[in-house]
Amino acid sequence: MSVKRQRATGRTAGGRTTGARAARTRVAGALAAAACAAALLPGTAWAAGDGGGYAFEDGAQPVQGAVSHLDAEQLRPGKTYRDTIKKDGKLYYRVDLDAKQNAYVSVVAVPKTGGKVAYGDGIKVSMRDGSNNRCGSQEADFGSAEFARPITAYADRTIDPDSSTCREQGAYYVLVERDSAKESDPADWELEIRFRTEPGLTKAGPTALPSNWPSATPAPPTGGPQRRDGGAGFGAATSLKQGEWRTDIRPGQTLIYRVPVDWGQQLFVRAELGSSPASDEYLSHALALSLENQVLGHVSRDTMTYSGDPATMALQPERPVAYENRFSGNYSTSAVRFAGWYYVSATLSPAVAKEYGDKPLPLTLRVNLTGQPKDGPAYDGPAGSFAVTDDDRDAAASGQSGPQAARSDTMKVVGVAGIGAGGVLLLGLGAWWLLARRSTA
Template sequence: MVVRLGVVAVVLGTTAAVVPGQAALAAAGASGTAVSPSPYAFADDARSVEGARSTGDAKLLTPGTAYKSSLPSNGKVSYLLQLDATSNAYVSVTAVPSPGSTVSVIDGLKVSVQDDDGTSCSDDTASFGAARSPHPIAAWGRREISPTKSLCQEAGTYYVSVERVDPKGEGSSPGAWDLELVAMTEPRTAKTGPTSAPEVWNSASPQPLLGEAEDRRGGAGFAGATPLDQGVWRDDIRPGQTLFYEVPLDWGQQLHVTADLGSSASGGTGYTPDALDLTLYNPARGPVADVGVGYTGGPKSGSLPPLPPVDHANRYAALGKVGAMRFAGSYYLVAHLAESVADSFGDGPFPMTLRVQVSGEARRGPGYVGESEPKGVFDVSDQDRQAAAEGVAGGDDTAMRVVAVGGIGIGSALLVGLGVWTVGTRRRSAV
């Protein structure tokens, strides 16, 4: 169970919900002070941990726990894992450059895992795209137990190393980046399944869903991602903003997503490459696939590439986007609108429509032996489905609100922000 904090704003007895993590922004608005919103909302229960320059000083990451750390502009930082000989382990690292910083075309994040003898288990990189717009990006590291692998199969000490792809920072701001780290474990299966990915699956892209869009406001981080199910969803996005959504996918289900960016109201002209970036992450927050939509001020659309149905055996595929569709759970859609859009088309907001299609009947999973950490992260529960249908995290949005009344003076208004305790039952203790 996770307790979430929110805010209710009260003006002359009228209540308006404020997105979690933006309480400071609402309070600043009351005093007339302009404040830039944080680019990322970390998990409420994230623990602080310092990355070590030497593996000998690395601090332990406990699976199922979210951590907040930082990454200097030069050099690696390392963290410690203690793993058994039967579970798969995944570590996702989200990097958050400071607002107003700059990033180069080649700059990005690299995450690697190695054993205590320095043997590489995996590495992954993430970049900011052609628009060179700083925003939260995530990469993952993996230690996989598999009959097809000979390395990194033993119980013991493993290290997670995190570094920037462009260590010299040429064309990028030299400051440190904030990090959010989450380690997860996946138990072994009761029976040995296939050791090759399915050879045949429907790779044809269906016609995008039609119909009137329903408003659904995105969250500001993985932990506060807004649940979505199949449908047409409308949101507003500003240049430099990143919005997070999650879609529950069960075993055997297939996801298709199209993103539409509406025309500009400013009448500006120009072209921004990869103006809208839409990235899909799996339940372990590992990157699956993405699409970049260039923008000229008129309506533009882009779709994620075809993806296979969720299958345990996908992990044996050579193609990364297939291998990442390896477990059931919440898949994350992360949308970012490049800062440079504002240069030609103004500050917006710009209308964005997500057309989400889920096909295929849910089927039984591979039969895990034991629990994952966090518990239930690789399952889809009835609560997850209810949350996606309602757009409320946890499915049960029970809230206690305490209301105070503010008055209006000449030329100004007093905006009172009050805390709201929203208690929701979630299946992941890390999010």
């Protein structure tokens, strides 16, 4: 009889309720699941690189360049890859193109931090069709600022209505070449490789550049500096809008920012290094400033001298962003060929540490955007990243990096994720309370 009663009431010999225990177990599982669900919701925390080295894009896939184009691995549109290149090395990659889209393969070359580089050291990236006709190429080197830092170059296949080459559908080959002086560091350089495609046009647009364009530098932005620290890689670049932006930069460190530049707009960038009481030694090329377009094609660069007093520099003005710029023979003009994110990188020479110590120096970037945004070209498909969106402007205002902005977009899509997580927890607690009441009863 007692056994039957125990089974009927669910009570054990010790007086504990097995039904309540099971209920609590179920609730604990539900609460654990709710906690896990909340933990998996998109967040806003993101850890940037420590500035001591380059931060490669998350999810970049390994690829191995070939010494012969016939053995080249295929790159996929929209993907980012990683590889290494030896001193004076040559590597081939393959891309399959249609007869409509423009195509771009960019390479970020990342030498070993602190490694020795010479004036002409650098990379050359070229794209060729199956008949070995060169479609487009670009070279990048360290110039007079002979210290190791990330440098970029790209190769393109541009559909040119006045040219019959490089227009066919089929396999194209990208050749990456490294040049290094005899006395330079022989260590391998790491490569970050991107393959991007731009939609074709529904109808041909203008190919001739206007003879006149606004080249006067605007007055610096007002309102005072705001704090915004740069990213350690192009994939982690900190977003900026027009304004005055303050950070600190250590010798040997590279900081990377991005600015959304729409069709018809011009980007102007100035940099200022703050004073240092540590020394008054004159250093040429103390700061290197570089500008890249949204597919990481190189646009322009300059360097700044420093002697302990405040020092300023400005990148040369470029034409307003326009589709027809791509048909210019000037590589800087050709590079401002589409709207999107433009990247600004600043590197402080390691030589600064010897004279001024290894502490950071104050750095201010002054960014101007002039010109009213215009309609883009008549693409025959979605513009994708070759446009500036309201979300891009929001990211620039808030300072979000690309990964942060992507997570923010995810939050917008789910909308009620935060409320949902709280709801799941409240439901779990409610279920626990009801089961506890039922067990007590």
